[in-house]
Amino acid sequence: MEQSTLTVVMYHYVRTAPRNPFPALKSMDTDAFVQQVTDLATRYEMATMDSTLAFLEGEYHPRRPLCLLTFDDGVQDHYREVGPVLAERGIQGLFFLVTGCMEEGVVAAVHKNHFLTAGLGFPEWRRRFFRRARTCGLAMPVVDPGAAARTYPWDTAKVAEFKYAFNFELPAIERDAIVDELFIEEFGDESAFARQLYLSWEEARQMQCDGMVLGGHTHRHQPLASLNAAELRSDLNECRRILDLRLRPQPFTPFSYPYGKRDSFTGEAVRRLRELNFCCAFSTEVGRNQAGSDRYALQRVDCKQAA
Numbered sequence: 001m002e003q004s005t006l007t008v009v010m011y012h013y014v015r016t017a018p019r020n021p022f023p024a025l026k027s028m029d030t031d032a033f034v035q036q037v038t039d040l041a042t043r044y045e046m047a048t049m050d051s052t053l054a055f056l057e058g059e060y061h062p063r064r065p066l067c068l069l070t071f072d073d074g075v076q077d078h079y080r081e082v083g084p085v086l087a088e089r090g091i092q093g094l095f096f097l098v099t100g101c102m103e104e105g106v107v108a109a110v111h112k113n114h115f116l117t118a119g120l121g122f123p124e125w126r127r128r129f130f131r132r133a134r135t136c137g138l139a140m141p142v143v144d145p146g147a148a149a150r151t152y153p154w155d156t157a158k159v160a161e162f163k164y165a166f167n168f169e170l171p172a173i174e175r176d177a178i179v180d181e182l183f184i185e186e187f188g189d190e191s192a193f194a195r196q197l198y199l200s201w202e203e204a205r206q207m208q209c210d211g212m213v214l215g216g217h218t219h220r221h222q223p224l225a226s227l228n229a230a231e232l233r234s235d236l237n238e239c240r241r242i243l244d245l246r247l248r249p250q251p252f253t254p255f256s257y258p259y260g261k262r263d264s265f266t267g268e269a270v271r272r273l274r275e276l277n278f279c280c281a282f283s284t285e286v287g288r289n290q291a292g293s294d295r296y297a298l299q300r301v302d303c304k305q306a307a
């Protein structure tokens, strides 16, 4: 008998085009999402947190392959567009929150990059970033094009190389000083933008009442491998503390690594997640999972590949 698999699909922005004030933002249209969920539900048994963990432990043998839906970054789309579609069909989604963004009204650098790209157009955004970096004496790193393409397979080479430099290579403090200034110039008050972009805690709790499971996606959305031991501890502790404080109690709380490729997290990060009682962690390495797969390096497929 063929061994059963668990396919975990990963989503970010899901929006209805006419209601999206950023038409250039890379997102999945809500209609396409509904169609995809309908298709997946005919081909797979839709998994829950419980059935996923039982399957990975080898205690649950589904007759059809399992499919689990996961949503990163805790954006409002998940409350407005995704939650109702899943609740109506009795499907459980896992939603990963960036606690600092919700708690402190901060827009994560990775999202500032998305919205500046969508708002200004990529060439103009890059030009402005480079110009400001030059004035500040910040040298742009030379990026390995292979690493950039592997991390951002859905972007053009230029966009992938910029994102790679932006998210992994540039020193975070200097980068953020530049991007914060440009972001405020373009979009005004950051905390007002954050309130519109991310879920509120009230909305997150409502999603739990509708059967969804919420999890951690760090406090600051930095690549965990880039943090020193004290920073790693403090970020993950804070993420867990705020989830416990703000959410309804859940039997299991999962985690998703920001960026999520194998080199974006460390053994130390996994040890810390276990200590903090996160039940499993999802990477962005592409693949399907089987009984016995490492629960702290679960693989996923992007929604663009799941059709």
Ligand SMILES: [Zn+2]
Binding pocket: 072, 073, 217, 221, 257, 258, 259
């Ligand atoms: Zn993320």
